[in-house]
Amino acid sequence: MNIRAFRVFAVGAAVTLAACTRTESPPEPVRAVRTMTVSAEAVGGAHEYAAEIRARTESRLSFRVGGKITARPAEVGQRVRAGQLLAQLDPADLRLQQDAANAGLQSVQSSHELARAEFRRYQELRDQGFISSLELERRETTLKAQRAQLEQARSQASMQGNMASYAALTATAAGVVTAAEVEVGAVVTSGSPVVRLAHDGPRDAVFAVPEDGAAGMRALLGKTGAIRVRPWGAATPLPATVREVAAAADPATRTFLVKADIGAAPLQLGQTATAVIDLPPRVAAARLPLSAVLQQQGQTVVWLLDRATMTVKVQPVVVAGADGNAVVVASGLSAGQTVVTAGVHTLTPGQKVKLFESPPEAATAAAPASGVSR
Numbered sequence: 001m002n003i004r005a006f007r008v009f010a011v012g013a014a015v016t017l018a019a020c021t022r023t024e025s026p027p028e029p030v031r032a033v034r035t036m037t038v039s040a041e042a043v044g045g046a047h048e049y050a051a052e053i054r055a056r057t058e059s060r061l062s063f064r065v066g067g068k069i070t071a072r073p074a075e076v077g078q079r080v081r082a083g084q085l086l087a088q089l090d091p092a093d094l095r096l097q098q099d100a101a102n103a104g105l106q107s108v109q110s111s112h113e114l115a116r117a118e119f120r121r122y123q124e125l126r127d128q129g130f131i132s133s134l135e136l137e138r139r140e141t142t143l144k145a146q147r148a149q150l151e152q153a154r155s156q157a158s159m160q161g162n163m164a165s166y167a168a169l170t171a172t173a174a175g176v177v178t179a180a181e182v183e184v185g186a187v188v189t190s191g192s193p194v195v196r197l198a199h200d201g202p203r204d205a206v207f208a209v210p211e212d213g214a215a216g217m218r219a220l221l222g223k224t225g226a227i228r229v230r231p232w233g234a235a236t237p238l239p240a241t242v243r244e245v246a247a248a249a250d251p252a253t254r255t256f257l258v259k260a261d262i263g264a265a266p267l268q269l270g271q272t273a274t275a276v277i278d279l280p281p282r283v284a285a286a287r288l289p290l291s292a293v294l295q296q297q298g299q300t301v302v303w304l305l306d307r308a309t310m311t312v313k314v315q316p317v318v319v320a321g322a323d324g325n326a327v328v329v330a331s332g333l334s335a336g337q338t339v340v341t342a343g344v345h346t347l348t349p350g351q352k353v354k355l356f357e358s359p360p361e362a363a364t365a366a367a368p369a370s371g372v373s374r
Contacts (some may be wrong), residue, residue, distance in 0.1 A: 031346065032353070033343045033356060035338050036288070038286045038336065047213065047277045048277075049207040050272065051229060051273045052270060052272060052273070053270065056199070056203060058178065060196050061196070063166060067091075068090045069182060069184055069188060070090050071088040071184060072194075073086065073087070074171075079174075079177075080171045080174065080175065081171065082173050083170050089166075098164045104153050104156065105157040115142050119143045169194060169195070173197070177198075178197070180196075181196070203263070205240055206257065211254060214246075221243070223242070224241050226240075226241060228276040228278075232271065232272045242261075287329070288302065291344065292342075292344060293327050301317065302329075302333070304338065305339070305340055311351060312350070315332060340353075
């Protein structure tokens with residue numbers, strides 16, 4: 001046998017020996033898991049919403065006539081009293097209209113006096129038989145028309161007088177200016193917002209709730225102290241009463257605006273607060289930590305431990321909500337079952353597991369020698 005043939009024979013023998021030898025995989029390690037025993041309990045909880053303190057009445061004040069703004073004494077944040085000047089229009093055109101109306105009133109009044117004097121003279125002539133009753137009736141009709149024109153002119157003059165006074169925008173009530181919509185020099189039309197005024201008096205806590213919470217808010221309407229309002233930085237909440245729930249959802253956020261009456265509480269406008277609605281206690285199947293629950297194929301499941309065989313299996317559950325850092329399970333579990341609370345993402349059905357044991361505490365450091373070297 002030459003060297004080349006020997007090498008071919010050696011390689012073939014090695015391949016045949018390797019093919020006949022089976023490599024066995026190492027056994028899967030037994031994983032340690034944390035568990036807890038299911039026990040039914042009553043759970044409560046609360047819903048919390050971010051709220052803002054607003055005035056019960058907030059008016060957007062505007063001029064009743066159009067014109068150019070010549071002054072705006074009111075500033076944002078300024079406290080004003082009822083009747084105080086907030087903004088001023090140029091009154092020149094309004095005064096000219098008032099003068100024209102007064103002049104028209106004087107003209108019509110003169111015509112009415114002339115018609116009345118003529119009617120008296122024609123009445124004397126009729127009594128003396130110089131004119132007929134038909135002519136007197138004609139003069140009486142003229143007098144009535146002049147009297148109607150006089151009333152119209154008086155009303156027109158009174159209206160123009162009122163419009164001249166509308167050049168001054170005054171506060172309708174005592175309060176705080178929360179916004180200024182225009183500046184000096186702007187030309188505004190009748191009804192255009194100029195100043196926003198928050199009236200003194202009761203305050204509201206305003207917050208928004210999702211669509212599924214609107215019905216619950218309506219059930220609390222008018223119930224004194226049904227919710228609590230906790231101002232930012234304060235430890236003691238204030239009792240509040242739901243007085244208004246929006247009839248339609250906001251088109252942008254799809255939430256419903258809720259206004260809760262907090263009375264004359266000493267809170268600043270725009271201050272942030274938390275509206276707390278306590279939930280009635282209910283009996284739940286279990287309350288588990290978040291680490292015990294996972295999603296599989298669109299279902300919420302947990303792992304149950306069979307203590308007889310020390311194996312695990314999947315159990316679908318129905319979650320009712322959250323309670324702090326825990327998950328409230330409404331159904332799917334029974335009292336006494338053992339649920340895996342840690343390591344759930346590495347388990348497979350039927351897998352062998354063992355209970356997790358805390359490592360022993362580290363040995364305490366050696367005590368120092370009692371002798372003292374000299």
